[in-house]
Amino acid sequence: MSKGVTPQSKNYSVWYTDIVTKAELADYGPVKGTMVIRPYGFSLWENIKDVFDSMIKETGHVNAYFPLFIPKSFLAKEAEHIEGFAKECAVVTHTRLKSDGEHGVVVDPDSKLEEEVVVRPTSETVIWAMYKKWIQSYRDLPLLINQWANVVRWEMRTRLFLRTSEFLWQEGHTAHATAQEALDETLLILGLYQKLAEEYLAMPVHTGLKSESEKFAGAEATYCIEALMGDKRALQAGTSHYLGQNFAKAFDVTFQTKDNKEELVYATSWGISTRLVGAVIMTHGDDKGLRLPPKIAPFQVVVVPIFRDEESMVAVKNYLSPILSTLRDGGIRVHEDWRKESPGFKFNEWEMKGVPLRLEVGPKDVENGKAVLVRRDSGEKLFVQKDEVGEIVPKLLEDIQKTLFNEAKDFREKNTHRVSSYDDFKDTIANKGGFVRCGWDGTRESERAIKEETKATIRVIPLDENTAELKCIYSGKPARHEVLFAKAY
Amino acid sequence: MSKGVTPQSKNYSVWYTDIVTKAELADYGPVKGTMVIRPYGFSLWENIKDVFDSMIKETGHVNAYFPLFIPKSFLAKEAEHIEGFAKECAVVTHTRLKSDGEHGVVVDPDSKLEEEVVVRPTSETVIWAMYKKWIQSYRDLPLLINQWANVVRWEMRTRLFLRTSEFLWQEGHTAHATAQEALDETLLILGLYQKLAEEYLAMPVHTGLKSESEKFAGAEATYCIEALMGDKRALQAGTSHYLGQNFAKAFDVTFQTKDNKEELVYATSWGISTRLVGAVIMTHGDDKGLRLPPKIAPFQVVVVPIFRDEESMVAVKNYLSPILSTLRDGGIRVHEDWRKESPGFKFNEWEMKGVPLRLEVGPKDVENGKAVLVRRDSGEKLFVQKDEVGEIVPKLLEDIQKTLFNEAKDFREKNTHRVSSYDDFKDTIANKGGFVRCGWDGTRESERAIKEETKATIRVIPLDENTAELKCIYSGKPARHEVLFAKAY
Numbered sequence: 008m009s010k011g012v013t014p015q016s017k018n019y020s021v022w023y024t025d026i027v028t029k030a031e032l033a034d035y036g037p038v039k040g041t042m043v044i045r046p047y048g049f050s051l052w053e054n055i056k057d058v059f060d061s062m063i064k065e066t067g068h069v070n071a072y073f074p075l076f077i078p079k080s081f082l083a084k085e086a087e088h089i090e091g092f093a094k095e096c097a098v099v100t101h102t103r104l105k106s107d108g109e110h111g112v113v114v115d116p117d118s119k120l121e122e123e124v125v126v127r128p129t130s131e132t133v134i135w136a137m138y139k140k141w142i143q144s145y146r147d148l149p150l151l152i153n154q155w156a157n158v159v160r161w162e163m164r165t166r167l168f169l170r171t172s173e174f175l176w177q178e179g180h181t182a183h184a185t186a187q188e189a190l191d192e193t194l195l196i197l198g199l200y201q202k203l204a205e206e207y208l209a210m211p212v213h214t215g216l217k218s219e220s221e222k223f224a225g226a227e228a229t230y231c232i233e234a235l236m237g238d239k240r241a242l243q244a245g246t247s248h249y250l251g252q253n254f255a256k257a258f259d260v261t262f263q264t265k266d267n268k269e270e271l272v273y274a275t276s277w278g279i280s281t282r283l284v285g286a287v288i289m290t291h292g293d294d295k296g297l298r299l300p301p302k303i304a305p306f307q308v309v310v311v312p313i314f315r316d317e318e319s320m321v322a323v324k325n326y327l328s329p330i331l332s333t334l335r336d337g338g339i340r341v342h343e344d345w346r347k348e349s350p351g352f353k354f355n356e357w358e359m360k361g362v363p364l365r366l367e368v369g370p371k372d373v374e375n376g377k378a379v380l381v382r383r384d385s386g387e388k389l390f391v392q393k394d395e396v397g398e399i400v401p402k403l404l405e406d407i408q409k410t411l412f413n414e415a416k417d418f419r420e421k422n423t424h425r426v427s428s429y430d431d432f433k434d435t436i437a438n439k440g441g442f443v444r445c446g447w448d449g450t451r452e453s454e455r456a457i458k459e460e461t462k463a464t465i466r467v468i469p470l471d472e473n474t475a476e477l478k479c480i481y482s483g484k485p486a487r488h489e490v491l492f493a494k495a496y
Numbered sequence: 497m498s499k500g501v502t503p504q505s506k507n508y509s510v511w512y513t514d515i516v517t518k519a520e521l522a523d524y525g526p527v528k529g530t531m532v533i534r535p536y537g538f539s540l541w542e543n544i545k546d547v548f549d550s551m552i553k554e555t556g557h558v559n560a561y562f563p564l565f566i567p568k569s570f571l572a573k574e575a576e577h578i579e580g581f582a583k584e585c586a587v588v589t590h591t592r593l594k595s596d597g598e599h600g601v602v603v604d605p606d607s608k609l610e611e612e613v614v615v616r617p618t619s620e621t622v623i624w625a626m627y628k629k630w631i632q633s634y635r636d637l638p639l640l641i642n643q644w645a646n647v648v649r650w651e652m653r654t655r656l657f658l659r660t661s662e663f664l665w666q667e668g669h670t671a672h673a674t675a676q677e678a679l680d681e682t683l684l685i686l687g688l689y690q691k692l693a694e695e696y697l698a699m700p701v702h703t704g705l706k707s708e709s710e711k712f713a714g715a716e717a718t719y720c721i722e723a724l725m726g727d728k729r730a731l732q733a734g735t736s737h738y739l740g741q742n743f744a745k746a747f748d749v750t751f752q753t754k755d756n757k758e759e760l761v762y763a764t765s766w767g768i769s770t771r772l773v774g775a776v777i778m779t780h781g782d783d784k785g786l787r788l789p790p791k792i793a794p795f796q797v798v799v800v801p802i803f804r805d806e807e808s809m810v811a812v813k814n815y816l817s818p819i820l821s822t823l824r825d826g827g828i829r830v831h832e833d834w835r836k837e838s839p840g841f842k843f844n845e846w847e848m849k850g851v852p853l854r855l856e857v858g859p860k861d862v863e864n865g866k867a868v869l870v871r872r873d874s875g876e877k878l879f880v881q882k883d884e885v886g887e888i889v890p891k892l893l894e895d896i897q898k899t900l901f902n903e904a905k906d907f908r909e910k911n912t913h914r915v916s917s918y919d920d921f922k923d924t925i926a927n928k929g930g931f932v933r934c935g936w937d938g939t940r941e942s943e944r945a946i947k948e949e950t951k952a953t954i955r956v957i958p959l960d961e962n963t964a965e966l967k968c969i970y971s972g973k974p975a976r977h978e979v980l981f982a983k984a985y
Contacts, residue, residue: 037570037625038613041563046641049560071538074530075564075615075646075662076586081526082593083601093593097565098603099615100589102650104571104582112572114587114612123603124527126564126588126615136526146835152535157564157646161591173564346635 012359014294019238024167026288030297030360033167033284040162040172044281047360048168050305052175052281056155058207058303059177059279062199068151068179073133075157076124081132085257088131091224095160097126097172126159131225131250131276134180135258142182142272144263149192150182168285169242169496176280182272184262186251189273193249196277197230200245208283209300209412210234210290211419212244213442213491215469220451223276227251233467233491235419236289239440241466241493244286247277290415297361298383300411301404306342308334308400309362311353313369320345326373326393330366333397339404358383363407364400384410423491432480432492436461442491448479449487457481463492501848503783508727513656515777519786519849522656522773529651529661533770536849537657539794541664541770545644547696547792548666548768551688557640557668562622564646565613570621574746577620580713584649586615586661615648620714620739620765623669624747631671631761633752638681639671657774658731658985665769671761673751675740678762682738685766686719689734697772698789698901699723699779700908701733702931702980704958709940712765716740722956722980724908725778728929730955730982733775739763779904786850787872789900790893795831797823797889798851800842802858809834815862815882819855822886828893847872852896853889873899912980921969921981925950931980937968938976946970952981 012029013021027033032048035041044052060070076099083089103118127133134152141147155177162172179196183189197214204212212232222229226248234244255261255271264270291298301307310327314320327343334341342362344353350367357365367379378396380389384407391399422441426432435443447453447465457480458464472489479486501518502510516522521537524530533541549559565588572578592607616622623641630636644666651661668685672678686703693701701721711718715737723733744750744760753759780787790796801816803809816832823830831851833842839856846854856868867885869878873896880888911930915921924932936942936954946969947953961978968975 034626034629036563036565037567037622038563038565041565043563043626044561046558046560050558052561053559069535069539070542071535072533072541072664074525074527074532075648076525076527076530078526079593079601079603083599089593089595089601093595093601096591096593097588097613098590098593098607099586100603101587101612102585104568104578104585104587104614106578106582110572112568112578112582114568114589118587123590124586125593133526137523137532140523159564175561 012294012296015237015292022292022294023285023289026292026296026359027167032288035165035167038172040165042165042167042171042173044175047305048284051284051287051299051303054303054305055203055207055283056177059199059203060155062203063153063179066195066199068153068181070154071152072154072156073130073137075127077127077130077133079123079125081136082125084132085225085253087253088225088257092128092160095162096128097159097161099124099126127156128158128160129276129278130154130156130158130178131180131254132258135254135260135274138182138272139258139260142260142262145184145265148182148184148262148272149188151179151192152181153177153179166285168281168288174280174282176278179275179277181275182255182260183275184264184270184273186273189251189275190249192275193228193230193247193277196247196275197232200232200247200277200279203279204232204234204244205412207300207302208287208290209302209408209415210244210286211412211416213467213469215467215472217246218454218465218468218490220454221465223248225250225253226276227253231467234286234290235422235442235493236286236496237292237418238289239422241442241491241495242282242286242289243466243495244283245277245279248275250274250276291411292361295355296359298411299361299363301363301408304361304363305340306362307340307404308342308364308366309357310341310343310366310368311350311357312343312345313350313367315370319370322370322373323368327368330378330393330396334400337397337401339400364403366396382407384414426480429480432457433461436463436492436494440494442466442493443480444489444491445480446474446477446486447488447490448482448484450482453479453481457492462494464495465490466493466495467491501783501785504726504781511781511783512774512778515781515785515848516656521777524654524656527661529654531654531656531660531662533664536794537773540773540776540788540792543792543794544692544696544772545666548688548692549644551692552642552668555684555688557642557670559643560641561643561645562619562626564616566616566619566622568612568614570625571614573621574714574742576742577714577746581617581649584651585617586648586650588613588615616645617647617649618765618767619643619645619647619667620669620743621747624743624749624763627671627761628747628749631749631751634673634754637671637673637751637761638677640668640681641670642666642668655774657770657777663769663771665767668764668766670764671744671749672764673753673759673762675762678740678764679738681764682717682719682736682766685736685764686721689721689736689766689768692768693721693723693733694901696789696791697776697779698791698897698904699733699775700901700905702956702958704956704961706735707943707954707957707979709943710954712737714739714742715765716742720956723775723779724911724931724982725775725985726781726907727778728911730931730980730984731771731775731778732955732984733772734766734768736766737764739765780900781850784844785848787900788850788852790852790897793850793852794829795851796829796893797831797853797855798846799830799832799855799857800839800846801832801834802839802856804859808859811859811862812857816857819867819882819885823889826886826890828889853892855885871896873903915969918969921946922950925952925981925983929983931955931982932969933978933980934969935963935966935975936977936979937971937973939971942968942970946981951983953984954979955982955984956980
């Protein structure tokens with residue numbers, strides 16, 4: 008256990024905050040609810056972003072940028088949308104400060120705006136106002152636009168990366184000629200989210216539909232990827248919405264079809280955010296700190312050279328030089344730590360920061376033509392020949408990536424429960440945690456009662472549901488859906 | 497001249513807006529002063545961003561993210577800074593909307609903030625508040641952090657890319673142990689800005705200092721890159737500030753030196769923005785539309801296939817396939833336009849969008865094993881053998897890149913004037929435009945008088961100034977500096 012980190016078993020929530028701050032991923036900003044993403048945390052986000060950006064570009068999407076400010080009235084255009092977002096909006100009312108006559112500043116009352124503007128909580132409204140200008144004919148469709156941006160949902164109970172007033176995300180907004188095309192798009196993106204989560208973040212996810220009460224304000228259907236964190240609570244890690252013609256109606260966006268008719272456009276929207284960084288921490292972290300999947304780790308190998316004096320430092324440096332060139336030429340992200348702190352101090356720091364592999368070389372290794380590799384996932388120590396390093400490192404990184412995924416998947420399977428009665432359900436949610444997979448009669452009443460009594464919600468109606476002979480765990484009526492319940496973030 | 501584009505000679509400002517909107521680079525957002533960057537314009541910005549991001553990472557900088565919202569009081573901490581930015585701030589005062597009882601929404605008065613927050617116009621204040629937490633010792637220095645972000649400076653007279661309330665930029669904020677190190681950083685970045693402008697945007701720039709009255713609010717010294725646009729007005733295209741200890745004082749950021757003393761930290765900040773897209777348009781554009789430098793063009797080659805029926809389309813497609821594979825394997829960005837519009841329509845559209853090279857192939861070319869290449873910079877048409885395309889295209893792109901730079905440089909030299917008297921100066925500014933290179937006595941009085949009488953400002957005190965025997969163009973006194981005057985954006 009690393010110095011100053013609260014063990015997970017003692018207090019998971021304090022463990023989480025310890026890791027985020029001590030691994031220098033993020034810090035609290037001066038305005039309540041805001042977050043500073045520090046360079047190490049940002050690099051992790053950049054790697055996630057780059058992977059997903061390539062995925063969407065390969066599938067024909069393009070990036071654009073829409074304004075931060077939205078006219079207040081736009082939010083009221085889609086009835087459900089306003090319900091969902093009005094309660095947490097940052098509202099700009101003035102455009103100037105002035106001196107208070109002493110050393111401070113006050114808002115200049117003369118700069119009051121005629122119509123207040125809202126800082127985007129999400130961009131459907133401003134984007135569909137533009138789509139009205141850009142879409143005339145079927146030739147303009149599909150329109151497959153994404154943006155990487157900051158959004159704001161006012162929030163006082165801050166949890167770094169998980170719940171902050173401002174966060175970074177991507178939001179895709181597409182327009183299509185038919186409902187089928189829009190539905191296909193929604194599922195295409197769901198698949199990319201799953202791929203990103205499982206193949207890159209090494210985080211197994213369930214994919215499927217949200218229930219009516221959990222879906223996006225303004226959507227016809229919300230698909231999601233849902234993961235299980237180390238404290239056995241679920242986390243919604245990405246959502247892909249089929250919006251039907253709701254926003255097209257609200258903003259009057261029609262197009263001329265091939266056979267010269269006028270029709271409303273079909274839409275999707277979808278997003279993942281910096282919340283994924285929190286998901287990575289809670290899926291893989293342990294009491295020593297982070298454990299990062301190699302594919303997204305800012306550094307894949309950290310080199311901790313061991314030396315006593317200038318002379319041994321030079322010897323180690325010369326010895327390492329060709330080894331590290333080989334690794335870098337192979338596309339491996341290598342960081343060298345030549346600071347004067349003790350090796351032990353550095354080991355702890357890089358374990359805290361979750362670097363997948365540590366490469367140690369000291370004067371004795373130089374003498375014997377050897378090197379030491381230490382895996383962060385298992386702690387396993389490998390003594391290897393100098394010439395083997397270039398070949399073994401990529402293999403180890405691949406193995407660490409797989410091992411992290413398999414461990415997380417085993418953990419999830421072990422914590423996915425089948426129950427035979429509602430009493431069993433309540434006991435499982437209260438005392439075991441994890442997912443409960445069971446039947447639900449499809450009514451809001453059962454869903455609400457379960458939530459009130461147990462705090463568990465329907466996380467997802469999985470795509471592979473099987474309702475045959477299944478009964479609702481609450482009402483005992485025939486199940487309309489097989490669902491996964493859990494307490495969630 | 498392309499349909500619907502106002503010629504430069506008729507009205508440069510209308511020409512500019514025509515190009516921006518017709519080439520689908522950007523559009524006006526619904527809130528006054530805001531801009532939507534459309535996919536084609538955003539791709540151009542992404543290419544510029546990627547180039548500069550690599551440059552700063554190679555020189556040891558890292559990216560991070562700081563909050564959009566700044567406490568109002570922070571802006572008042574640095575005396576000059578508040579003067580510079582208070583007049584154009586978006587101020588958030590409330591955090592909730594509610595229904596007006598009918599179909600609209602109103603700001604909920606109960607959600608008023610205790611202390612209003614400001615949307616960042618620039619991030620020095622919030623960043624230095626964090627640096628106070630992160631910097632204790634010389635071991636923590638230098639701190640070389642950059643962020644890519646949106647900033648807001650309230651603005652009613654919109655010019656797409658050049659002047660908008662919200663714009664995208666990078667802002668670097670570095671902290672150093674000595675003044676010399678900070679000055680070196682300021683000049684390192686100035687050099688990178690020049691390299692970006694000249695080698696990638698094909699835009700020659702003057703580099704040097706701003707005068708006291710033109711420098712950044714809070715800086716000791718502002719360096720800049722300054723370019724000349726097609727209408728002979730100057731444009732500030734990037735600034736690099738040496739901040740001395742001003743922000744360290746304002747936020748009380750000290751560090752322990754190697755010999756155990758307590759000292760204030762030295763700082764720099766530097767930025768380039770989406771304004772660079774405007775600079776590219778006005779440096780290279782003509783009456784047919786954009787002319788994009790190949791290194792940053794979203795598409796370097798556009799393929800316009802010529803066909804009459806399904807059969808000839810298939811023949812052309814099969815013929816093109818290996819040619820385009822060769823180009824793409826060589827890293828060339830190729831776009832194929834298989835739409836049903838006429839070739840003439842497509843030629844115009846891609847000329848408007850400034851794609852450096854057009855590749856035409858029709859049934860006759862297929863028969864004869866030929867292809868046609870058309871340069872956007874010169875309009876030159878090349879008839880080439882099929883097998884030559886893979887070799888000639890990269891060479892042509894390189895030549896177009898150079899030609900655009902040389903043309904812009906020739907234009908600038910032709911429009912840089914030496915004058916012998918103040919009357920000559922006034923006549924040149926009023927009737928010729930461009931830069932006037934002359935002596936200045938270094939006083940605010942001369943600078944202000946010239947600005948009032950001619951609207952020309954000191955754009956830059958060039959690094960290669962030579963004051964020997966030079967006199968001030970206004971006062972006739974010995975020149976303190978050789979400077980470049982111009983009317984500017």
